[in-house]
Amino acid sequence: MTANIRCQLLFSAFFLAVTGCSDPPPSNTTEAVGKVPVTVAEISEWKYPLTRQLPGVVRPGKRAILSTRIAGTLTSVTREPGDEVTTGELLATIDARDIEAAIAAAEEKIIAAEAAVRQARLDSDRLERLYQEDLIARVRTERARVRLEELEAQRQAAKSELEAQQTNLSYTRLTSPFDGVVAETLVDSGSFVGPGQPLIVLEDRQQLRIDVPVSSNQADSLVQGQTLSVVAGPGNGTYEARLVSIIPALDDKGTGQRLRLAIDTETAALAPGQVVSVVVPVADAKRRNRDTTWVALPQDALIRRGQLTGVLVVRSPGEQVSAEPAVVNLRWIKTATMPAIASDLIPVTQGLEVGDRVVLDPSADLQDGQPVIIENAGTVDGKK
Template sequence: MKNAMIWITMAAAAGLMACGHKVERRDPGPPVTVRVSEAAPRLMPAGETYTGSVKSRRAVTISTKMMGRVLRLHVEEGQSVRKGQPLVDVDAAEAQSAYEQAQAGLRAAEVAAANARRDLERFTSLRAEKAVTEHQLEQVKAGAAAAEAQKAQAEANLKMAGTLLSYGRITAPSDGIITRRWLDSGNLAYPGAPLLTLEDPSDLEIGVAVPEERSRLLAPDQAADVRVDGFPQPFRGTLTSVVPAADPMSRTSSVKVAVPPGTSLRPGQFARVRFDALAEKVLAVPEEALLTQGQMDGVFVVEQGLARLRWIQTGQREGGFVQVLSGLSAGERVIAPVPAGLQDGTPVEVAP
């Protein structure tokens, strides 16, 4: 009983001491001068990014005009070539035989024509001496004319045979880059069947498949932001065409974006495109107003002369601004930039 009374007495004394102690309140100090910016709707690029491939606007599909086995391919995919450079050798044994036959035919025709010209000269002299009749001379003239015609025909045959023989070696029709090899050596080539694809790297575009409902907002001469893998800087491209008919399988429309000259891109590179016409107005604040702690983003809002920390959900960032998805309303004033050491509840004074 005695011990219980002692504990009660000590507790009462402690209570009296606590009641008599004055709690010190920290002086918040003078207000911090800050600059503010209003959270406001801002036009920002659409969040969706569409993928496409860089390709040449001038692409040539190279094929052979004769049937034959591919003897050799002189180029590889990605290789640059010059006009007239050998690309493919096709077996032209039959064309070679036909060319040799045409050469022999021309030689025979030339001999026959030469003999006919000598006969004509001789018969012309004999006719002047009245040693032959006019009818005989006319027959010799006809024979000489026929020999000359046969010679001309033989020359045309040789020219055609030479053209066919030339099909055995295919050369580059222009400068460019080989972007695809359709066949390897040893395969049989058919007239019109593709062997190689040659593209001009000086005139490029990007082909993009865009969903049908979004493509309706696009039109030629609009601008787009383009990023290409392996290319250090994004660039601005211009839409050149929008095919209104959608692919029935994928429900997408084909959109083409011109690549400005001097970008050093190559056909086949992978590109990501964002279209200006798909931009939307979103609530945004300056990026310098953002306070990041771990994976959380916040801003300081000015409320009744105090800086109040507000955690927000952010979206895309563009041009020094960040999209606010939630946690903030339009018109609220946020502190930007955030002074060092600013704490929640700090008195602030907005700079004029």
């Protein structure tokens, strides 16, 4: 082996030794994650009354579907939908020429009947005097009296016919039965209409009513005259309504009932046909409160993953002091329906206890078991 080859082998061995010594050490996967500052709140017992929101339909305080009892051509409709009307105001008319002719004929019959009655009474009185003078037989006076009674009955029948035709004439004029608003005109002028056919829908919106379907158990927990809250409108405005009555099921097999609520104040946020939410107390709230203690949780502490709901609970080995490190643990919970009176809090039925501390506005970087630093702590107010 020459001296040149020997030098190259020595250089290669030295280079490999240097390269092996310069390799970086393997990373430590068990290095602790940095502590994240968080804001926590200590939850307390739920003191709000338990409620639920049920859908209801707004209806006018009064609603009348006007029709006629006669057949004829609708000659005019004097009001349009949206027009305000007063009691007795004319809304539509129906062709009344046949009825007017019948009235005229009935009046002529009355005139003829009255003339015949006057003549029959004169004949009866004359025959009665002749009978008193023993000039005629008794049977002739009796016949005259019977004839008078027949003519009087015919006169009365003619008067009754006149009254009937005058009543029919009133059916050709549709008038408003109360102060209200024309909600809809169902038939245009020129159409032929028949008895009982709906023509005009009239509503009184000075007072509104709300019908709410409920279960029998829920209805039994309410009292007539009780005040309930109604949530409606684009801004979720709240209005007070009075429970007027509880309407039972229409048949024996029905299990549901209906609440009838009344709102005395007219408001632009409510209109007939509108669907609103009615806040009612939970029927079995007392039983639930005896069985378990519910807690109040801020909405901004919730973590939702699919169908699961959870929170990050702060745990520390000992008594927590501000700025001391702590660890967060993910805990799955069960919540109840949020009542309208506490929009920033929701009731928790399972998974949390009074005194637990939860992280508010948890970031996506927080993981289960991660150390944190508490920067700000408070208490959830679970009292009404």
